[in-house]
Amino acid sequence: xxxxxxxxxxxxxxxxxxxxxxxxxxxxxxxxxxxxxxxxxxxxxxxxxxxxxxxxxxxxxxxxxxxxxxxxxxxxxxxxxxxxxxxxxxxxxxxxxxxxxxxxxxxxxxxxxxxxxxxxxxxxxxxxxxxxxxxxxxxxxxxxxxxxxxxxxxxxxxxxxxxxxxxxxxxxxxxxxxxxxxxxxxxxxxxxxxxxxxxxxxxxxxxxxxxxxxxxxxxxxxxxxxxxxxxxxxxxxxxxxxxxxxxxxx
Numbered sequence: 447x448x449x450x451x452x453x454x455x456x457x458x459x460x461x462x463x464x465x466x467x468x469x470x471x472x473x474x475x476x477x478x479x480x481x482x483x484x485x486x487x488x489x490x491x492x493x494x495x496x497x498x499x500x501x502x503x504x505x506x507x508x509x510x511x512x513x514x515x516x517x518x519x520x521x522x523x524x525x526x527x528x529x530x531x532x533x534x535x536x537x538x539x540x541x542x543x544x545x546x547x548x549x550x551x552x553x554x555x556x557x558x559x560x561x562x563x564x565x566x567x568x569x570x571x572x573x574x575x576x577x578x579x580x581x582x583x584x585x586x587x588x589x590x591x592x593x594x595x596x597x598x599x600x601x602x603x604x605x606x607x608x609x610x611x612x613x614x615x616x617x618x619x620x621x622x623x624x625x626x627x628x629x630x631x632x633x634x635x636x637x638x639x640x641x642x643x644x645x646x647x648x649x650x651x652x653x654x655x656x657x658x659x660x661x662x663x664x665x666x667x668x669x670x671x672x673x674x675x676x677x678x679x680x681x682x683x684x685x686x687x688x689x690x691x692x693x694x695x696x
Contacts, residue, residue: 472578479578480542487526487544497529497549506547509562509643510569516640519573535658539568541577554654559638559647566634566641567648574633576626624672628680635684645685652678 497503507527514520523543533550540546545568547561555561571577631648639645656674672680 483540495531497531502529559644560651562638562643563648566638570630570633
């Protein structure tokens with residue numbers, strides 16, 4: 447009996463992990479994600495200090511709107527861009543068309559091309575529905591882990607849930623998140639190039655980020671984001687491919 451329970455628990459976990467690793471079915475609707483994002487956006491604006499510098503707002507809005515204008519799939523969202531007064535070097539975009547940019551990032555992304563690389567990347571998360579996919583993947587992984595843990599506990603393996611949870615986190619969810627980051631990089635390069643920005647600025651920006659980290663970034667396997675060196679290498683490969691395709695078209 448215990449042998450069958452162990453086999454069934456393992457089978458359930460494997461099926462769940464394979465489903466997530468190959469791209470989980472989306473379990474939440476766009477309307478649900480937009481509703482949740484709107485609440486998050488309202489909360490963020492109430493808690494974060496909004497920049498009082500009109501030049502920062504003009505710059506972020508101009509770049510965002512220029513990127514949005516070139517892609518049909520970006521139309522129809524009620525886009526809103528806010529610049530937050532913080533030293534944090536970050537930006538984000540939420541489902542439903544809300545973009546947040548920290549002016550700490552704007553100081554590092556000194557040129558419009560560099561800032562376009564970041565904004566294009568963040569907008570790409572929205573069009574690729576990455577938030578909905580991450581929520582769905584987390585839901586499936588949680589359900590699969592809980593069922594497998596119950597089966598293993600019934601078979602005499604108590605406390606297995608913690609180990610299973612760590613395995614899912616480091617073996618599935620983080621690699622899947624990094625895969626989405628690479629995908630957003632690729633889409634973002636496409637967007638910024640079509641909008642007339644220099645894609646090579648993505649390289650200069652991430653080299654700056656690499657220097658800022660000073661080698662203190664966590665190892666890639668323990669992060670939701672790619673290592674800077676791997677990200678730069680992937681971006682360079684895409685840019686070379688774009689340049690080769692452009693030359694062939696001449």
